[in-house]
Amino acid sequence: MVMEWSKLLSGKRLGVENYHERKHERTNFQRDYDRLIFSSPFRRLQNKTQVFPLPGSIFVHNRLTHSLEVSCVGRSLGKNVSARLSQKYADDPNVDFSEIDSIVSAACLAHDMGNPPFGHSGERAISAYFIDGKGRMFEERVRDEGRRWEDFLYFEGNANAIRLLTHKFKGRREGGFALTYSTLASVVKYPFPSLYAETKRKFGFFQTEEDTYLRIVNELGIVKKEPDRAIYARYPLVYLVEAADDICYQIMDIEDAHKLRLLTKEEVVGLFLDFFDGKRLDDIKRTMALVDDTNEQVAYLRSCIIGLLVDECTQEFIDKEELFLAGAYDKPLIEGVGEVARTAYQKCSKVAYDKIYKSRDVVDIELAGYHIFGYLLETIIDAMMNPKHSYSELLLNRVPDQYDVYAPTTYGKIQCALDYISGMTDIYALDLYRKITGMSLPAV
Numbered sequence: 001m002v003m004e005w006s007k008l009l010s011g012k013r014l015g016v017e018n019y020h021e022r023k024h025e026r027t028n029f030q031r032d033y034d035r036l037i038f039s040s041p042f043r044r045l046q047n048k049t050q051v052f053p054l055p056g057s058i059f060v061h062n063r064l065t066h067s068l069e070v071s072c073v074g075r076s077l078g079k080n081v082s083a084r085l086s087q088k089y090a091d092d093p094n095v096d097f098s099e100i101d102s103i104v105s106a107a108c109l110a111h112d113m114g115n116p117p118f119g120h121s122g123e124r125a126i127s128a129y130f131i132d133g134k135g136r137m138f139e140e141r142v143r144d145e146g147r148r149w150e151d152f153l154y155f156e157g158n159a160n161a162i163r164l165l166t167h168k169f170k171g172r173r174e175g176g177f178a179l180t181y182s183t184l185a186s187v188v189k190y191p192f193p194s195l196y197a198e199t200k201r202k203f204g205f206f207q208t209e210e211d212t213y214l215r216i217v218n219e220l221g222i223v224k225k226e227p228d229r230a231i232y233a234r235y236p237l238v239y240l241v242e243a244a245d246d247i248c249y250q251i252m253d254i255e256d257a258h259k260l261r262l263l264t265k266e267e268v269v270g271l272f273l274d275f276f277d278g279k280r281l282d283d284i285k286r287t288m289a290l291v292d293d294t295n296e297q298v299a300y301l302r303s304c305i306i307g308l309l310v311d312e313c314t315q316e317f318i319d320k321e322e323l324f325l326a327g328a329y330d331k332p333l334i335e336g337v338g339e340v341a342r343t344a345y346q347k348c349s350k351v352a353y354d355k356i357y358k359s360r361d362v363v364d365i366e367l368a369g370y371h372i373f374g375y376l377l378e379t380i381i382d383a384m385m386n387p388k389h390s391y392s393e394l395l396l397n398r399v400p401d402q403y404d405v406y407a408p409t410t411y412g413k414i415q416c417a418l419d420y421i422s423g424m425t426d427i428y429a430l431d432l433y434r435k436i437t438g439m440s441l442p443a444v
Helices: 028-037 040-047 063-088 100-110 120-131 134-144 157-166 181-185 207-220 238-259 265-273 278-288 294-319 321-326 339-356 360-385 390-396 410-422 426-436
Strands: none
Touching: 028 100, 028 181, 040 063, 040 426, 063 100, 063 238, 063 294, 100 181, 100 238, 120 134, 120 360, 120 410, 134 360, 134 410, 157 181, 157 207, 157 410, 181 207, 238 265, 238 294, 238 339, 265 278, 265 294, 265 339, 278 294, 294 321, 294 339, 360 390, 360 410, 360 426
16 A cells, blocks of 8 residues: 555645635645744744754854754755656646645744753653653553553653644644644654654654544555554655754754854864765865855855755655655655765764764753753642642642643643643743742842
8 A cells, every 4th residue: 555645735724624714825735834933832942942052142043943944945855856746747637746845844844843942851851750750650640541651751842743733722723723634744753652662762643642643644545554553654745854854953053063163164164075076076165265254165065065965855755756655765865865965964963963962061951951841840740730739829820721730630730731841942941940949039
């Protein structure tokens, strides 16, 4: 069984399937993009750490700028793939590939919206609270309710994004953002529940959103990979979203590290020139020689690399299209690029891991994130478990009405706490921590 483009590209909206919408000049996929970019959760990304926390006067990427850049690269990938598939299926009147770029660019905007503050350390801090922190005490109660403890044990920003985009929070409408099925499917990088997350520590949806994901599967004709387990094939356009993310974070992190003087000009230029060989390398060196400004040279190299990787990822996608439709492609798209670019990318990854992700600023924010998250989780969950205590009433009054702080189950209370905390910006989480610990008090 293989997936079919005629079903995969669906403009139907989650939660409003039975409503008649007025005609718009923009397509449903273009409206997905607009809904996301004007949303509060997307705006909050401007105060969420990408890699480097609050770097002061030197501008580096936050989650918002990263997501916008990923969306631009995703649009280019989608446009390329759309053009190539349109040529290949020119005689098939049942498929319109013209909106693939809109789908991919919208999904790219949303791909990090479920990530908690303090970068990936926020995810690790949440998991740590339930693995070896005070959160362990709730495991038996959650399992007795028939709920998945693994949802918390392996907390995953990608699954949280699907919850944020689709869940009907209190006072909100059915279907969450009411995005198209195709855009939502393009966000799910790990199409299986947390039951199978032990090895990868990744999963695509919480138990509360599993029925929603199955609706997406059935609507788009996504194939099941294993007959006895709820493990599904990736939606093909997920690979383009993932590639756009891989291209941007790896290359832009190197550029940011140069601005922060974690890497020298010579190191960065050497890493970036390794992506090219032959005449193309000679042409790039000649163009670089036309300017003296180091930042301009690095920016030029970065743009050349992004263009190269977009072209090579496009070619890989078109060449392996049958594997994508069969659910048989088993690696990130970026690993399918040519040998020269792949080797250079792997070298960048190693340097980033050794010299960037282990730098003092990054480690310091991870340490702070662990402490802040642990305290906020413990305090807020305790308040939800004991809502009639005087202190609990005061604290729960701070939680926005959209969150169900009086959920009837232990699973629901913990999930509510995670909804609230993961939606915070770095600054808000730090400010709340200071206030409820008495470290920062209002002026009297």
